[in-house]
Amino acid sequence: MNPETALSQIPFDYALCLDHECPKAANCLRQLSVQSMPADKEYWNIVSPKRLAALKGDCPFFRTSEKVRYAKGFMNLLDNLPYNKRRTVISLLIARFGQRTYYRIRKGERLLSPDEQRTVLNIIGQPEANIESAFDAYVEGYAW
Numbered sequence: 001m002n003p004e005t006a007l008s009q010i011p012f013d014y015a016l017c018l019d020h021e022c023p024k025a026a027n028c029l030r031q032l033s034v035q036s037m038p039a040d041k042e043y044w045n046i047v048s049p050k051r052l053a054a055l056k057g058d059c060p061f062f063r064t065s066e067k068v069r070y071a072k073g074f075m076n077l078l079d080n081l082p083y084n085k086r087r088t089v090i091s092l093l094i095a096r097f098g099q100r101t102y103y104r105i106r107k108g109e110r111l112l113s114p115d116e117q118r119t120v121l122n123i124i125g126q127p128e129a130n131i132e133s134a135f136d137a138y139v140e141g142y143a144w
Contacts, residue, residue: 017030017061018047028063065142068113069114071134072108074106108136111141
């Protein structure tokens, strides 16, 4: 993660982790985000050190630092549907995401995670579709 650009990408209330002894620290977004914090920032949102100390097994707060591929818009998918099926699919997508979010996703204002991409393809009735080329555009980013 590039410290200069990463700070602008970190969500506002994103909880950071200060457990430097964690075996997954080198690949955890919560740990790497700590390195991006400027010295003049007075307050941080952190995962409770007491909670971390009490954990046994896998850490539920771990977020991989590998980038994932987000989809941007799905107008092409809708345009290829027959009219009567399109109305049904739009209703199902609105029921799943909510009306306002549906329109933001459709136009590409809100990105779709890989799981959400599979959900959209299942609703459209194309679960076997090539997820790599089904949507209008793709961008890589961190799964905060």
